[in-house]
Amino acid sequence: MADTPIIGFIGLGVMGSGMCANVVRKHGGPVHAFDMSAEALDIQAQGGAIAAASVTDVAKAAAVIFLSLPGGKQVASVCAEIAAHAAPGTTVVDLSTTSVAEARQVAAMLAEKGMHFADAPVARTRQAAIDGTLSIMVGAPDALFDRLKPLIGYMGSDVTHCGDVGCGQVVKLINNTLLFEQVAAIAEMMVVAERAGVTRTKLIEAVSLGSGDSFALRNHATKAMAPNIFPEKAFPSPYVLKDIGYTIELAESMGVAPNLPRLTATYYQAAINAGIGQEYFPAIIKLIGTGEDHEAASARGNDRP
Template identity: 55%
Template sequence: MTDKKSVVIGFIGLGVMGGAMCRNMALKHDGDVVAYDMNSEAFGILEDTKARRLETVAEVAAVADYVFLSLPGGPQVEQVCLGSGGLTAADRRPATIVDLSTTTVASARAVAEKLAGLGVAFADAPVARTREAAQRGELSIMVGASTDVYSRVKPMLDYIASDVTHCGEVGCGQVVKLINNALVFENTMALAEMMVLGKRAGVEPEVLLDAVSKGSGDSFVLRNHGRKAMLPRTFPEKAFPPEYVLKDISYVLELASQSGLSAHVTELAQRYYTSTAKEGWSGRYFPAVIEIIDQDIGPAKAST
């Protein structure tokens, strides 16, 4: 990578995770950082940093060498990268685009192929861990990119992550991230069921979690979603809701279908989180799935 002070970083998407990531880049990068988000209120997190607010995606493309995206999904990534007024609409384009969002594998590879035809490198680099980890700059990032592109973007990913893994070529980052997310969603569902079972069988949930955490049943989900959300039954808004879970699960099931795998456990999780969204917990933190289990509502019927 060239001299850090001469490299301009652009950041698009200042949501719960994106805002924290952009803030860390602005605090740690020696050169300029510019940012864009459709929501003007999202820039509040950057007020005490050197990050400069721009008014359009096109303005970001006009000055940034590397552009990082943190967007809701594949359609938004494609529009920002390739659409009218997007990052490649004008003659001046960023050298490299790094997508930190979670999208389909097919979408990541299709966008990368189109960008390559325009002379722009691409890496899919979805992130894992919590909002607090994003604030601390301690995310885990799974990168799909050529070795050359990975070596160039790795120093900038280190601004926002404590663990960065090169998973393979473009698309492989999304493969690993989708599997990671599916494991979290399914583990959360299983833990919720066992917490309800333990309580009905006479063991208080706090005692159960404490005991299990000292054995082979311990997990990140237990220590975080179990202790911090399901134990106190606290499911705030503006966290990761069941609707986001269902988006990611749909991506996993699409990948499974394309790969010739019948993902029955993931299909069951899809039905449980569909019930969570439909039965009063829409927009709330997804470990609210425990309420569906505790109320004996059960999974939604499988679609036919």
């Protein structure tokens, strides 16, 4: 890999736009960007990216290609096109969240063409993507990680090498599932406290000083659940179910019964069934507040992501 490789960036959505802008701003060489949204692509071009007409154009131009896509199916499709048109030695870095099996399958497909792959899913918020302060969990061979770390560092303040290919996704899925479980637990207990005479804000204040403190309490409970603010252009319940589904698949493949992830999924499926699935996912507290049993509500739809 050249010291200043030509970079490609495919996928300029909620997270990808901020990440790409950081790469364009900090990288010393050209950055070829592509998205199906002409508006999103134009914004990056205004910032200095080279607007590509297709995935194929990026594949032909870049030595290192970053992906920020909705899920495993999209990653596999894009990587198949890259494999068909990129030069041997090209490296693909997937910043998306996919299943572990999908990451390893894509890596094997690219390896057959003499190309390299790293999974590097990201954590934290859209603002962190804009600020370049994401937490990025990387699965890659040691030597490849060492070469990629400076480039990945354009987008993240914390870059962790989790192991070989697929291990970035392992850590990301576990991180997300723990968060979704914690939000569900907080939602239940927040409604209990409120009905027993303790306000949501007072509960957060007191518990944050004790052993029940957590990132979810100080962030999701404080910023969304206490004030009842659940914007629709944030992380919705279908995304939660996708990630929990990947975790269930991973746990089962490792011989572990994913009982808590399955139970947690029923809250988010119930939110979809109740018509609030597009709201920011802590909106599940609305269901608990109605007193409706979430498992019964979930059973009216598909209770497995």
